Amino acid sequence: MSVGxxxxxxxxxxxxxxxxxxxxxxxxxxxAQPGGDSMLALLLEQRDEDGKAPxxxxxRAQLVALLVAGHDTSAASLAWAxxxxxxxxxxxxxxxxxxxxxxxxxxMEVLRVRPALTIAPRRLLxxxxxxxxTLPAGIHVAACxxxxxxxxxxxxxxxxxxxxxxxxxPPPNPxxxxxxxxxxxxxxxxxxxxxxxxxxxxxxxDLTIRPVRPEPERARRSALVVTPHRGGEVxxx
Numbered sequence: 001m002s003v004g005x006x007x008x009x010x011x012x013x014x015x016x017x018x019x020x021x022x023x024x025x026x027x028x029x030x031x032a033q034p035g036g037d038s039m040l041a042l043l044l045e046q047r048d049e050d051g052k053a054p055x056x057x058x059x060r061a062q063l064v065a066l067l068v069a070g071h072d073t074s075a076a077s078l079a080w081a082x083x084x085x086x087x088x089x090x091x092x093x094x095x096x097x098x099x100x101x102x103x104x105x106x107x108m109e110v111l112r113v114r115p116a117l118t119i120a121p122r123r124l125l126x127x128x129x130x131x132x133x134t135l136p137a138g139i140h141v142a143a144c145x146x147x148x149x150x151x152x153x154x155x156x157x158x159x160x161x162x163x164x165x166x167x168x169x170p171p172p173n174p175x176x177x178x179x180x181x182x183x184x185x186x187x188x189x190x191x192x193x194x195x196x197x198x199x200x201x202x203x204x205x206d207l208t209i210r211p212v213r214p215e216p217e218r219a220r221r222s223a224l225v226v227t228p229h230r231g232g233e234v235x236x237x
Contacts, residue, residue, distance in 0.1 A: 023060045072225045073116040074193050079232030080114035084161050086211040086234045096205045105166035107197045111179040113161050118146045120181035209234045
């Protein structure tokens with residue numbers, strides 16, 4: 001079977017017409033009745049460096065990202081998780097023991113070694129000097145997530161899928177683990193995406209899976225998302 005990412009399609013990220021009005025109406029109703037434990041309630045509590053609350057337009061953009069963009073990235077990450085587990089039976093066997101800490105380590109290692117996105121673009125609001133170069137305000141720069149998560153000085157044996165790195169030895173610098181980007185614009189859906197992966201992998205821990213073919217799957221770009229080029233094919237049972 002193919003567990004995800006094979007037939008992803010490019011989605012619109014800007015709602016128009018009735019969809020635009022619908023989302024703004026949801027935001028307005030939640031502003032009028034704050035509280036609760038929804039993702040929108042959490043977003044409404046955000047404040048920038050000046051203490052200002054997010055605008056309706058900002059909240060609408062965040063909701064679109066959660067409702068639309070999050071599906072492809074989550075599917076790609078789960079596809080990579082099954083692709084990696086099928087080729088690392090010792091990791092899968094340990095996952096069956098039900099250790100929550102090891103489950104977390106597997107999720108973090110999948111996202112490190114196979115991030116769903118390659119870059120995190122940002123527009124500079126003021127000039128900055130990076131690596132000896134002065135960059136002016138107004139231009140776009142992009143941190144390469146894929147390369148940053150493969151730096152040998154930050155991740156010894158960076159190409160190796162080894163969840164144990166999160167449990168033994170000096171802990172990795174959390175600022176180096178950026179599959180969801182970083183800073184104040186880190187992906188709002190990151191906690192939900194990690195929870196999805198934990199729950200799916202916990203439910204699938206007792207399955208017997210093996211790869212369809214012995215060679216690992218290459219990374220393939222599908223719109224903005226990086227997926228296994230065959231979709232994460234595994235045999236179950």
